Amino acid sequence: MKLANQTLKYLSISVLVVIAVWSTIFYLFMLEVIHDNIDEELENQKRLIIQELASEAIVSPDLEFGINNYKVREISEQQAIKMQNVYKDTMLYMQDDDDPEPELEPVRMLTTAFEHKGHYYELSIINSMIEESDLIKNLFYSVLILFILLVVSIVSINRVVIQRLWSPLYRFLDQLTKFRLGKSGEKPAMDTNIQEFKDLQLAVTTLIHHNEETYEQQKQFIGNASHELQTPLAIMINKLEMMAETGGLQPEQSNTIAEVLNTAERLVRLNKSLLLLSKIENKQFLNNEDLSINQLVRHITDELEDIAAFKNIRINVGQQDELNVRLDSALANIIVSNLIRNALFHNMEGGEVNIAITENTLVVANTSRQAALDKGHVFSRFYKSDVSSKGTGLGLAIVQAICNLYGFSISYHYDNSQHIFKLDFRSA
Numbered sequence: 001m002k003l004a005n006q007t008l009k010y011l012s013i014s015v016l017v018v019i020a021v022w023s024t025i026f027y028l029f030m031l032e033v034i035h036d037n038i039d040e041e042l043e044n045q046k047r048l049i050i051q052e053l054a055s056e057a058i059v060s061p062d063l064e065f066g067i068n069n070y071k072v073r074e075i076s077e078q079q080a081i082k083m084q085n086v087y088k089d090t091m092l093y094m095q096d097d098d099d100p101e102p103e104l105e106p107v108r109m110l111t112t113a114f115e116h117k118g119h120y121y122e123l124s125i126i127n128s129m130i131e132e133s134d135l136i137k138n139l140f141y142s143v144l145i146l147f148i149l150l151v152v153s154i155v156s157i158n159r160v161v162i163q164r165l166w167s168p169l170y171r172f173l174d175q176l177t178k179f180r181l182g183k184s185g186e187k188p189a190m191d192t193n194i195q196e197f198k199d200l201q202l203a204v205t206t207l208i209h210h211n212e213e214t215y216e217q218q219k220q221f222i223g224n225a226s227h228e229l230q231t232p233l234a235i236m237i238n239k240l241e242m243m244a245e246t247g248g249l250q251p252e253q254s255n256t257i258a259e260v261l262n263t264a265e266r267l268v269r270l271n272k273s274l275l276l277l278s279k280i281e282n283k284q285f286l287n288n289e290d291l292s293i294n295q296l297v298r299h300i301t302d303e304l305e306d307i308a309a310f311k312n313i314r315i316n317v318g319q320q321d322e323l324n325v326r327l328d329s330a331l332a333n334i335i336v337s338n339l340i341r342n343a344l345f346h347n348m349e350g351g352e353v354n355i356a357i358t359e360n361t362l363v364v365a366n367t368s369r370q371a372a373l374d375k376g377h378v379f380s381r382f383y384k385s386d387v388s389s390k391g392t393g394l395g396l397a398i399v400q401a402i403c404n405l406y407g408f409s410i411s412y413h414y415d416n417s418q419h420i421f422k423l424d425f426r427s428a
Contacts, residue, residue, distance in 0.1 A: 007162055012155045019154075023147045030139055035108070038127055039087050042110040045070070045125050050114050059116050065092070070125040075113065080120035083113040092126065105129075168192040172201065179208070181215045230268070237264050291332050293323040293425075294357055300337050301355070304344055312350050321359040325425045327406055335402045338395040339364040339421055346370070346419070354418070365420040372414030379410065399423075 049070055053059050061073050075083075090109050093102040106129040113122055168190045175188035187208055190201045240261045244254060301315050308315050325332065343353045343366035351367035379400040403410045407427040413420050 007166075008155070008159055011158055011162075012151075015154050015158075016151055019147055019150050023143050027140060027143050031136060034136060035087070038108045038129065039110070042087070042108065042125050042127055043085075045127070046110060046112055046123065049123065049125065053114075053116060059119065059121055061121075065124075065126055069127065070123060072121050072123055075120050075122045077120050079122070080113040080115065083111070083122065086111040089129070165194070168194070168197055169200075172197075172204075176204065181208075181211060233264055233268050237261065237268070240264060287328050287330075288326050289329060290324060290326050291329060293325055293332070293336065293362055294319055296332060296336050297340070297355060297357065297362070300333075300340050304340065308344060308353070311344070311347065313344060313347050313353060314351075315344075315353045316355065318354070318356045320357060323357050323359060323362065323425065331402050331405075335399050335423070336362070338399050339423065342366075342395050343419070343421075360424060360426050362423040362425070363420060364423075365418045367417060368419055370419075373412065373419065375412055378412050 049068070053072070059072060059074075065071050087108065087110055090107055091104045092107050093104055107126040108129050109127075110125045111122065112125075113120060115121075172188055172190045179188055187205055188201075189205075190197050192198065240257055243249075244257045244261065249257070297317060301317060304315070339362070340353065340355070343364050346368055347353065347366050348369050354363075354365045356363040356365075379396050381394055381397040399410055402408070403423070409424045409426075411422050411424075413422075
């Protein structure tokens with residue numbers, strides 16, 4: 001989740017809780033105010049009723065609420081002493097002008113006691129709460145609507161503000177994503193007045209500067225190593241070839257020169273492979289373009305046709321779909337060529353190389369007399385299933401390095417006497 005969304009999430013929850021608590025307290029407070037007003041009115045009615053009854057010689061018990069909305073019943077002195085003013089909400093059957101029959105209506109009731117000429121009475125007074133109930137209902141909906149509007153407004157405003165505040169960081173991250181050492185001219189920058197963002201930009205700029213220095217040193221080392229190693233190796237090979245062409249050598253001497261010459265040529269291939277691995281890991285190949293793997297496979301198999309014919313190996317290419325990938329053309333050629341050459345050179349007389357192309361994958365399988373390879377080390381540097389092999393042991397390691405660079409996946413399994421390598425071009 002993005003930082004702005006995460007901030008908005010916590011802010012929204014906080015605002016929601018705060019306003020919910022405030023709305024509840026406000027609603028309960030207003031409810032208490034309404035009840036207080038009704039209770040005060042009931043208290044006034046109580047005084048008026050007691051004053052009215054005090055003028056009568058005898059208080060006649062009235063056990064039903066009449067037109068004056070009160071009833072009276074005689075009680076004992078002990079009951080009267082214990083009784084206090086009691087206010088409560090209840091429901092009573094009442095009939096309004098527009099009601100054909102009595103209906104249950106909400107009322108507020110005050111129950112109290114009074115003394116009249118040595119007799120004690122319980123007085124119950126009611127006050128209809130129909131209007132107050134409507135008022136409470138309207139108050140509830142008003143608070144609810146206000147609550148929703150406040151939450152939506154605050155969250156919306158904060159979303160706009162947060163996006164505006166964090167937009168320099170997102171643009172900066174986008175520049176960092178596209179930045180390439182040795183390729184990009186301008187360094188990522190932020191146009192902002194926020195001090196924390198300025199500190200971040202300074203830290204990133206310093207880090208990029210150090211990386212560029214290290215990168216240039218590595219490039220220089222790779223270039224020097226390539227030149228310093230290739231030149232003496234080339235001189236060695238030339239002198240060995242001239243020595244081999246010189247007459248008068250004994251057979252043992254010629255064999256020794258041939259072995260040294262093969263070793264020197266292997267050193268040349270090994271040096272080139274190691275330099276290639278270093279360049280791949282340093283991301284010096286990122287001139288990406290749209291390429292057709294189908295066309296590349298056809299081109300490589302045509303180049304290897306003579307070698308396949310010499311070893312009596314049949315190459316079968318199955319194209320279920322067009323496979324188009326965006327990557328560096330040199331690396332694309334290396335990754336496909338290494339897999340096919342590996343399948344061809346580690347094959348057997350009269351064997352097969354089966355290539356299958358789908359929308360997202362390239363599968364290269366080859367027959368072989370060798371058993372299954374070690375899955376844990378097959379892509380490791382200098383791994384060889386046959387120690388007598390003249391290869392460098394870096395072909396599959398280079399394929400793995402290219403896959404890691406682009407986020408592709410390469411896998412190996414052994415099935416039906418075939419070594420099968422599957423390259424999935426979908427980014428992980």
